[in-house]
Amino acid sequence: MxxxxxxxxxxxxxxxxxxxxxxxxxxxxxxxxxxxxxVPEEVALDIVQEIARALPDANRYPDREFDALRRGFAEYLGHGLTPAHIWAGNGSNEVLQHVLQAFGGPGRSLLSFTPTYSMYPLLAQGVGMRWVPVPRAADFTLTPDAVRAAIAEHDPDVVFLCTPNNPTGTPLGLDVIEAAAEAASGIVLVDEAYTEFAHDRSQTALSLLERFPRLLVSRTMSKAFAFAGVRVGYLAAHPAVIDALRLVRLPYHLSAITQAAAIAALRHSxxxxxxxxxxxxxxxxxxxxxxxxxxxxxxxxxxxxxxxxxxxxxxxxxxxxxxxxxxxxxxxxxxxxxxxxxxxxxxxxxxxxxxxxxx
The missing domain is CATH 3.90.1150.10 (Aspartate Aminotransferase, domain 1)
Structure with missing residues (x-):
């Protein structure tokens, strides 16, 4: 056998x-x-109605650019973002995979600070890039100096910063993220999957996007929106970054049903x-x-x-x-x-x- x-x-x-x-x-x-x-009953009902409106046209491919959904995410995130700054995928893991497909690959490296989300090294391996784990302090915190030193030592092509960090719950100060964005020659992605649960939700890397064109901020609907079973992740970045992600996505990667469900859920944020x-x-x-x-x-x-x-x-x-x-x-x-x-x-x-x- x-x-x-x-x-x-x-x-x-x-x-x-x-x-x-x-x-x-x-x-x-x-x-x-x-x-x-x-999902609250009234929200679920609205989602079902939105899906019902989309279903008769299921014989056609969905909107490849998911324009309505990108508008919804831009409005939800604020910070002067427009649909041109938004990307989305089937869960934030697919979004992170798109980032590594576009900016990583063989001969390139992904650096992050451990312990952190255990999918990062697996995503790196999936595209054939080298994983560079740098230990955090004993209390799992990071300082700007520690981040600068690690980036200077390893010169990674991509840096992932998870805040609040999984599995420790540790937040990162904006000064730490600024230090990474200033020190890195490549891409810096801030994974804010849990940011809606933070004690101070105003401390988001979204506020830094205008200053750093190679800074990306990823989010998910799995946690705050109770959408783990629907699979919707997204990120905000410079429009040129979004153009790069288009080069690696599969055709029509977000189904019409997924788009409809997410659009309706965003109405009830x-x-x-x-x-x-x-x-x-x-x-x-x-x-x-x-x-x-x-x-x-x-x-x-x-x-x-x-x-x-x-x-x-x-x-x-x-x-x-x-x-x-x-x-x-x-x-x-x-x-x-x-x-x-x-x-x-x-x-x-x-x-x-x-x-x-x-x-």
Missing amino acids: TSLDDLPIRDDLRGLTPYGAPQLEVPVRLNVNENAYR DAMLARVDALREQRDRIVDELGALGLQPYPSDANFVLVGGVADPQATFRALLDRGILVRDVGLPGTLRITAGTPAETTAVLSAMAELADA
């Missing part, structure tokens, strides 16, 4: 396992940073961000209450908390799973990552953690 090892796959892919977190049906799922709230505020409260509750238990939760600007001081992460993971609660072991010693849930879900995980602490 033929197995994967018998196939003529690329040598650098041999021995690898696919990316992915456990998908288990348990009462409380707090492992992959999903929005804990379902205020309602969706109200749910974000509720999740921020639960995130801060996790930090406060687990800290009171003697654990070491790291400050977070995302919709999750990296909890340190866990004596045996795997044992705690299994004990929580036995109680119907799924969290994430991200492989950092002495830690588990817990997504902020509904008040009931947060109560469940906090109660379980307190019970385990008393055992």
Whole structure:
């Protein structure tokens, strides 16, 4: 029987396992940073109606330039952006892939500061570029000087900065992003997938785009808009960058259904961000209450908390799973990552953690 090892796959892919977190049906799922709230009924109804308007023309290819959706994103982001500054894809991972296809590739390098989003090295490998991981400080923070030094040492073609950082929740100051944009000769992408959950949402790299034509800011609808199952990511950048991304996208890569759903959801951004505020409260509750238990939760600007001081992460993971609660072991010693849930879900995980602490 033929197995994967018998196939003529690329040598650098041999021995690898696919990316992915456990998908288990348990009462409380707090492992992959999903929005804990379902799409509100009135928003879902509007989305369904928008899709219904698009369906009769499904015999035709969709708008290749997704003009209406780009207008919607530009209006949502503000900062003087126009549709010409906007790109989108099937989830922010596809957007990041487009960036590396256009500006990376064999003989080029991608630098980021670890620990960070585990897809970055996989995306680099997928386009045949070299991955350059630079360790963060012990508390996972970055300084302008540290960023300048790393870029000067490695001279990367692309730099990815994740803020708030996944899996640590650590925000980056605008001075850090400015330092990277000033020091880098290539592309600097700021991954703001979780920025709507930040304590201060005004601190966004979007404010720097006018000054730095090689600066890109990516976002996603998966988190704040509860659209993880729809798969819509986007970025803002100089129009010349958008032209470069057109060179590598697949034809008609955003379906008419995807475009319709996202356009309708953007009309309800205020309602969706109200749910974000509720999740921020639960995130801060996790930090406060687990800290009171003697654990070491790291400050977070995302919709999750990296909890340190866990004596045996795997044992705690299994004990929580036995109680119907799924969290994430991200492989950092002495830690588990817990997504902020509904008040009931947060109560469940906090109660379980307190019970385990008393055992």
